[in-house]
Amino acid sequence: DAGVIQSPRHEVTEMGQEVTLRCKPISGHNSLFWYRQTMMRGLELLIYFNNNVPIDDSGMPEDRFSAKMPNASFSTLKIQPSEPRDSAVYFCASSRFEKLFFGSGTQLSVL
C-alpha cells in the first residue's frame, strides 16, 4: 500500500486566496483525520470523519475552514479566504484499529 497520500507537498499563496488540500487515505481505513502542526500550538486535530461522515469538527478554527469526504478514498480541506496565520503543516491521517497512519503533510505558506 502507498500509505496516506497528500497533495500538494508545498503550497505558497497570497492572503485572501482559496487553498485546497487533498488527501487519499489508506484503502480499508474507515476513519480520516485532519491535523494542523505549528511551532506555537503543536499538533491540533481539526476534524475527523468516520465512514465518510464528519464526527467532530470542533477543532476547525473558524468558518473559513471546511472539510469534505465525498467517498472513502478522498478528502479535502479548504481554506477560504486564507490568512497568514493559517501558515502551518497540515497532516491527513487515516486509521484502523486505533492506529493512525499519517501522510507526509502539506506545508502551507500564506504571504
Next chain:
Amino acid sequence: AQSVTQLGSHVSVSEGALVLLRCNYSSSVPPYLFWYVQYPNQGLQLLLKYTTGATLVKGINGFEAEFKKSETSFHLTKPSAHMSDAAEYFCAVSRGNQGGSEKLVFGKGTKLTVNP
C-alpha cells in the same frame, strides 16, 4: 477532558547513552496511550501503544514505555541511543474503550538530539 504534558521540549544525549523522554497525562477515564515519532519532513509514525494489560510496552527500534497509573506517566525509554533516533517524539492519549478512542490528544513534542 484529556491532556498530555511532555517535560522538556528538547533533549540531548550522547550516542550509546540512555534515552528518557517524559510524558504525563490527564484523563477522567482509563486512557489509551501512544508514542509517535516524526522525522524531518515526514508525518508521524507509531512507535508503541498501551491499551490494556501489561504495563510495560515494547515498540519498534528498541523503544519501550511503562504505564504508571499512580504517577499518571508514560515515559519513553531506550537503553542505548543511536544517531538515527534523532527526531521529534510525541506522546498522545485517547479515551480508550469509553468511545472516541481514535481521537488522540497530542503533547507538544520533544525534539531528541543524539551527539556522536
